Amino acid sequence: MTPPEIRWAGPRALLIQLESLESVLTVHAHLQQHPLRGQVDVLAAARTVLAVFDSGTNARAARAAVAQVDTAPGGGAAAAGDPVRIEVVYDGDDLAEVGRLTGLDPDGVIAAHTGQLWTAAFGGFAPGFAYLVGENESLTVPRRSTPRTAVPAGAVALAGNFSAVYPRRSPGGWQLIGRTASRLWDLDREQPALLRPGTAVRYVAVRESVTLTTPATDAAPSPATPEEAGPSLEILAPGPQSLIQDLGRPGLGDVGVSKAGAADTASARQANRLVGNAPGDAVIETILGGLTVRARGELTVALTGALTPAGISGDDTPRPAPMCSPFALHDGETLHLDAPDAGLRTYLAIRGGIDVPEVLGSRSTDVMSGIGPAPLAAGTVLPVGVVDQGRTVGAAEPSTLPxxxxxxxxxxxxxxxxxxxxxxxxxxxxxxxxxxxxxxxxxxxxxxxxxxxxxxxxxxxxxxxxxxxxxxxxxxxxxxxxxxxxxxxxxxxxxxxxxxxxxxxxxxxxxxxxxxxxxxxxxxxxxxxxxxxxxxxxxxxxxVDPENLQPIPRPHQHPPTRSS
CATH class of the missing domain: 2.40.100.10 (Cyclophilin-like)
Known part of the structure; x- marks a missing residue:
């Protein structure tokens, strides 16, 4: 057995370099079935497996274990279960060009595409997008020299030795050979991704026209304007960008979903700590000031992150809002954030947390994939969760801004x-x-x-x-x-x-x-x-030294890396 080459991707992640896609599937399946201590995510790719851990200590311990994993193809990576059937109308814009590139006519391309079993090798690019590898390389073609600005949802495509189905409308440079009504990504399913690494796929040619609809956004519905007794927070102006964030949704890299969550987790945690919330409760992340909100009911809130002048107005005399200290926002009062004096992102926490629906276990907004709550807009009303009586409001703290x-x-x-x-x-x-x-x-x-x-x-x-x-x-x-x-x-x-x-x-x-x-x-x-x-x-x-994060002496002009 040839041990894999292990490269470090920061102090908490291992990039495992392998000789073939078959070995990638083997190692990926092993780490999925036998997760190592502190393993947060494991992601297959064309020639590598990325394993992410919760600490440098666990990552260093995992390195020795990974070096002993059997990389020989077939070690548990075979596709499991019956193949997923994907019906395709073969009328893609690039079908004739693929025929020319491969030496096959369009009918030959269809026969080659439907005549072999495909296996989902790895995900990426977008939620639900899976790179499928076939049993032979008869359909190996280059990407288009000029990518399309928009490829429709359901497009069936080829690039390199891979086939794929576009889950949603997006830019892309793959060669389009057909279209399907199969939903590759559907949040209403228990498993939103139709294809995961190791899933077998059989393409089936159909003649009838397929009516394709653009999948609904993966964003959670924007909170309505409830006429309920519970407290809530109304958005009067969102500023340049205001999003709901928590600590994210780790562990979904295989289906193309990033962790997302608060960009400055220390500030988000501090805001929740100040109002007596759990660390992972949802907060508002806003940039460059301009956010204006109104309390519906009696609220306790806190501002952290970028040093942001803020003021409260209402029936009484206007007063400034402190940073990094809990304060009351009374029913009907308005809180306005000016542009930060330092920093970029400000966090607003409300005692009880923002109680919007979870998407894949998180309330965070992922701006790249569109998963999670929609960006906040004027008129949005955010319900506030039930306060955990076992948690107390904190005292003022120093800012976490360096x-x-x-x-x-x-x-x-x-x-x-x-x-x-x-x-x-x-x-x-x-x-x-x-x-x-x-x-x-x-x-x-x-x-x-x-x-x-x-x-x-x-x-x-x-x-x-x-x-x-x-x-x-x-x-x-x-x-x-x-x-x-x-x-x-x-x-x-x-x-x-x-x-x-x-x-x-x-x-x-x-x-x-x-x-x-x-x-x-x-x-x-x-x-x-x-x-x-x-x-x-x-x-x-x-x-810095990846073992202890201490500075490397000046003669070493570039950061060290550790590999086997």
Whole structure:
């Protein structure tokens, strides 16, 4: 048995490199059936399995166990149960082109597609999207040179040696050969995803026309305006963006669903702690001020995160609302948040929690997949849950916002990183530049990721401001190879580098798989800091030892990685 190559994707995740898709299915099935201590998620991809753990200690212990897993194909990865039948009308726009690329006429393409058993190998891209591998490679075709801006839900497609069905309308570059009425993703089912890794699929050609309807949004219904006795909170103005968030929905990466949840979990937990809620109760996450709400009933609330001036108005004299301290919002009173003095995201917790329906076990909004409650809009009324009488309201606390964020634009914010699983895809100069120059946050950043532009390069020690004689313009990162990286699992904090050479730092709503190499990973302890970086903020990366998160001496210009 050849042991798998194990790469670290940050201090809490293992990227297991394997020789074949069959070995991927074997290792994935083993970890699903025999989860390791602290295992949070396990995600199959084309040539890798990503295993995520709840702590660095459990991840380090798991490494030795993973190295002993039998990777030989057939070790439990075979498709289980009867094949799922997917009826297809073969009239896709690219059917003739696929025939030309494969040397088959359209009838030959149909025969090849229906004449073999397909197996769901891995998920990603979108909830319910599954990459299916066939019994042969007769239908191997490249992606379109120009992706479509919109592929309809139910489109049956080919790319590489994979087949797939688009669960929802979305952009895509696959070759379209047909359409189906089968619902790949349906939240009304006990298992929303029709196909999971290991599921067998049989495509069946049908002649009758199929009427396709765009699947309903995966968002929970927006709360109505109830005429009920219980307390609630009315949204008068949502500001630039206000979302309901809790601690997310981990463990669903295999079906293309990211964890989501509060981008700054420390601030969300603090807000709940101050009003006496459980850590995972739902709160409002809002950016850049502008949120205005009205109390319906007597409420106890708290504001945390970005340092945000806020005021309360009503029948009595207007008064300021404190940060990081519980306060009363009386029936009919209005709370308004101004633009933050420092930071980006403010959290508003209500004693009792926001009691909207859960979607896949969470009340969080995932802006990329559309799962969870809809973004808050004027007129929305949020019901408040029953207060757990065993929990007491907390006392005022210091802000969790780091001093470096509070200092504004005067000096770069420092984020600690460990080596990424594909750091060896980059030149030595780029590995040095990653930590040897500053970067700036662009306005295109969101909950999916912080998009960066180059800043200044200098030779000063980490955490110090370079002098005027040492500053010079930084450079984008360059790769050693132009090879295409097969899609593989990524974790929050990953610094993925597209062809532009400008890193994207993945946050809570990041895609579960990515096709660009990851040069480094921001440690989980600093993700809340990253989530508070407003556009224009400068930052620097500091390489730390993945074992103890202590800074690496300056001669080591790039973050270390551990692999077998």
């Amino acid at each position: 001093a470096t964020v509070r200092s504004g634009m005067h000096e770069p914010v420092l984020l600690r990183i460990t080596g990424g699983p594909r750091h060896d895809w980059f030149t030595d100069e780029s590995l040095r530049a990653l930590t040897g120059q500053s970067w700036s946050v662009t306005a295109e950043s969101n909950r999916i990721g912080v998009r960066l532009a180059v800043g200044e390069q200098d030779d000063a020690a980490p955490g110090t401001t370079p002098g005027p004689t040492t500053e010079k313009t930084g450079t984008p990162l360059q790769r050693l190879t132009a090879d295409e990286l097969p899609s593989e699992g990524v974790v929050a904090g990953s610094l993925q580098v597209p062809p532009s050479g400008l890193p994207v730092l993945f946050l809570a709503d990041h895609p579960v798989t990515g096709g660009y190499p990851v040069i480094g990973v921001v440690v989980p302890e600093d993700l809340g800091v990253a989530a508070q970086l407003a556009p224009g903020t400068r930052l620097r990366f500091q390489a």
